[in-house]
Amino acid sequence: MTNITLVPGDITRQAVDAVVNAANSSLLGGGGVDGAIHRAGGPEILRECRALRSSRYSEGLPAGQAVATGAGLLPAHWVIHTVGPVWSCSEDRSELLGSCYVESLRVADALGARTAAFPAISTGAYRWPVAEAARIALRAVHGTETGVAEVRFVLIDNTARDAFAETLQQLGGSGPNGV
Template sequence: MTTLTLVRGDITRQTADAIVNAANSSLLGGGGVDGAIHRRGGPAILEECRKLRASRYGKGLPTGRAVATTAGDLDAHWVIHTVGPVFSSTEDRSDLLASCHRESLRVADELGARTVAFPAISTGAYRWPLRAAARIALETVRNTPTDVEEVRFVLFDQSAYDAFAAQIR
């Protein structure tokens, strides 16, 4: 059984087998979590991302999919990059947000990761409401068969932590 834990803090400071990156489709870094992971992880992550773009993901990583690279200088073995959906009030994209979590766990299982740290995917620049994102993330992780022993949601600020804490009960 997978243990779910919540931590308020900086995902780039976590010790885990794998850290999930809320990436943009280019895989080449960006703002928010993506930029922080690339900055703290160093050039090895970007180098592997460039290789992925030159081979399998020439048009970028599709929304809802996940792929792994080295973790570079992070205290992890791997970074699992996943592209969350941009929130829309006129189109239900919940399935894509759920897919980010399922696909990240699938990749983690392929790698043999036992501890995985997730951010609050799509809740920053992609404007997904925190409570809804927390519900989707937690339900998906609870209902996805995996060999991962601990899923840790690392939440940058108190409002994100509170939203996840309200849903984890």
């Protein structure tokens, strides 16, 4: 059983086995969580991402998929990069968003990670409504069989934390401290 916790703060400071990056498809850094992870992790992450781009992902990493690199200077062993979908009011992309979490856990399992820290994928520049993103994220993690013992959602503001806490409680968790 995976323990799900909600914490405020900076995902780049999480001492976990794997930090999940809400990456853009280029894998070469960007704004938000992606930029913060690349800046804090140093040039080694970018070097590994460039190697991925020159081999398996020459067209970029598709939305809903995940791939790992080392964590560079972060207090983690790996960074799992996943590309969330851009929110659309005319097209349901919920399955792609859920896939980000499922595929990230699959990669974490392949690495042997026991702890993982996730951001609220697609809720920043990709404009996904936070309450809906929380439901998708927590259902995906809750419903995925994994060897990851602790999934930590690192949330940057009270709006996100409240939305995730409410959904976690609906899934049978105890609220902000987890299930």
